[in-house]
Amino acid sequence: MKMADKSESSTNSDTPTNQDELILAQQRKIQQEISDTIPLVGPLDQISSLESEYSTDTIYLAKIKDLSSKYKSIRRTRPDGNCFFRAFGYAYIEKLLDDKEQFSLFYDLVEKSKNSLVALGFPQFTVEDFYDTFMEVLKRINDIDDASDAKKELHNLFNEQGYSDYMVVYLRLLTSGQLQKEQIFYSFFIDGERTVADFCHQEVEPMYKESDHIHIMGACSVLLTGVRVVYMDRGGNTSVTEHNIPQDRLTPDVYLLYRPGHYDILYL
Amino acid sequence: MSFETQYNLKSPGVKRLMREAKELAEPTEEYFASPLEDNLFEWHFTVRGPPATEFEGGYYHGRILLPTQYPMQPPNIILLTPNGRFEINKKICLSISGHHPESWQPSWSIRTALLALIAFMPTSPAGTIGSLDYSPQERKNLATKSLDWNCSSCGNISQKLLQAPPPTNPTQEESTLIKEINLKAEEDSAKKEGGESKAKEDEKLEEPVSSPTGDQSTLRQRNVVDGSASAVSVAPSATDSLLQASIRSVNRDKFWSTIIWVILAMILLLVIRRAFFL
Numbered sequence: 178m179k180m181a182d183k184s185e186s187s188t189n190s191d192t193p194t195n196q197d198e199l200i201l202a203q204q205r206k207i208q209q210e211i212s213d214t215i216p217l218v219g220p221l222d223q224i225s226s227l228e229s230e231y232s233t234d235t236i237y238l239a240k241i242k243d244l245s246s247k248y249k250s251i252r253r254t255r256p257d258g259n260c261f262f263r264a265f266g267y268a269y270i271e272k273l274l275d276d277k278e279q280f281s282l283f284y285d286l287v288e289k290s291k292n293s294l295v296a297l298g299f300p301q302f303t304v305e306d307f308y309d310t311f312m313e314v315l316k317r318i319n320d321i322d323d324a325s326d327a328k329k330e331l332h333n334l335f336n337e338q339g340y341s342d343y344m345v346v347y348l349r350l351l352t353s354g355q356l357q358k359e360q361i362f363y364s365f366f367i368d369g370e371r372t373v374a375d376f377c378h379q380e381v382e383p384m385y386k387e388s389d390h391i392h393i394m395g396a397c398s399v400l401l402t403g404v405r406v407v408y409m410d411r412g413g414n415t416s417v418t419e420h421n422i423p424q425d426r427l428t429p430d431v432y433l434l435y436r437p438g439h440y441d442i443l444y445l
Numbered sequence: 446m447s448f449e450t451q452y453n454l455k456s457p458g459v460k461r462l463m464r465e466a467k468e469l470a471e472p473t474e475e476y477f478a479s480p481l482e483d484n485l486f487e488w489h490f491t492v493r494g495p496p497a498t499e500f501e502g503g504y505y506h507g508r509i510l511l512p513t514q515y516p517m518q519p520p521n522i523i524l525l526t527p528n529g530r531f532e533i534n535k536k537i538c539l540s541i542s543g544h545h546p547e548s549w550q551p552s553w554s555i556r557t558a559l560l561a562l563i564a565f566m567p568t569s570p571a572g573t574i575g576s577l578d579y580s581p582q583e584r585k586n587l588a589t590k591s592l593d594w595n596c597s598s599c600g601n602i603s604q605k606l607l608q609a610p611p612p613t614n615p616t617q618e619e620s621t622l623i624k625e626i627n628l629k630a631e632e633d634s635a636k637k638e639g640g641e642s643k644a645k646e647d648e649k650l651e652e653p654v655s656s657p658t659g660d661q662s663t664l665r666q667r668n669v670v671d672g673s674a675s676a677v678s679v680a681p682s683a684t685d686s687l688l689q690a691s692i693r694s695v696n697r698d699k700f701w702s703t704i705i706w707v708i709l710a711m712i713l714l715l716v717i718r719r720a721f722f723l
Contacts, residue, residue, distance in 0.1 A: 303516070303552040
């Protein structure tokens, strides 16, 4: 009797494990399809290239027209949940490459950031790993004198999965550190019972977790920069909505297009 | 090590694993792990059974399979030594290992995964995948037996760790880890509806190290996945509740089923008596 029960439960438990594997395999396949067709960071495209995605949607078409009166081009990023951090990191460093002085200020800022993360309690061993790669990328770009060559190298590195993901992780860690450092302020932006630290462990630090307003605030605040997010959705009027983060900063360094669930980079 | 020539050292993932291999090169009292000689992406590990539990005195050996996207994706842990808590030769289910990739953080490491494994051994399995619910005595027997257990590539595992007695209190890192993962479980169960959730919540308050994933959270995760993977919809959650039910029946109703069998045997006896002695 006991034996029979035991073997029955073990055959039963085989099924869900296999189902689990099946689901994981299916998920991997979908992810694979996305990564085969969409580069991590794409080439510059005309704003009008968006029209083909919404050829029958009059609201979106009107908004694209409005968008193209304000911005010249768009650079798409892969929709893998990391799009904000990847777009933000790429666009900000790209912008800094036009101004060596600004770049070196940024370099110094990042260089000092590791110790403050460790002081906040992040595990030194792994933080160092991401930090080293982040600094390596900055060094490699900084060593190239010609700005357009440096931008090409930036583009190559951001399209190499290993480097690109490491950049994203370090930006996530920096953001998490900032939210935790000013947790009293940021706790007002978190719904429910979660503490800022819980929120960071669950929504900021893990890869592929999508970003919200609070992530953008943290990222801007830790790197002393500003982002303008241009919202485009199916809501009411015919123009896109623009939003500066932080609010009082009127000349952002980075322009991002937000369509529900996804960020791309915009250029004036 | 021959890895220098075998792998692309420019890949951050490879660099990271080399770094971890270096960090973990010396065995500690609690754990030891190293990559196979010819494969940086497969490691073998040994952990000591946590003190003051039914695993005390046991040594448990297993494999760690690292995905090519490590550390963006979590490692998979497979235990090889029979232990009565996790099934052997099967990828096991912790919040930190491969079955729950969305809760993994790239700043965790193989060391973190091993600490989580040790911390989870004494927790209740609560029907999670790859878990076993053996009695304390069975587990103690397996712990004693594990001293003679050999791995075909690593030899006798009880020699792998430093021999000093382990600290009795969990290290600070272990406690934060347990707290962190536990919070996830509580958050999941908070989403449940009905009276059952309250009962479970109360249970959790009393028991500081409770299971990482209640049945509900496993179900919830499945359902989330179902949305994106339409080809395998519905079926998983259905089989899952079947599994939960069967595990519950095994665990709780052993007593009742014994009684039912006794009654059945008596009826059978009566029938036989009637048939033969009419």
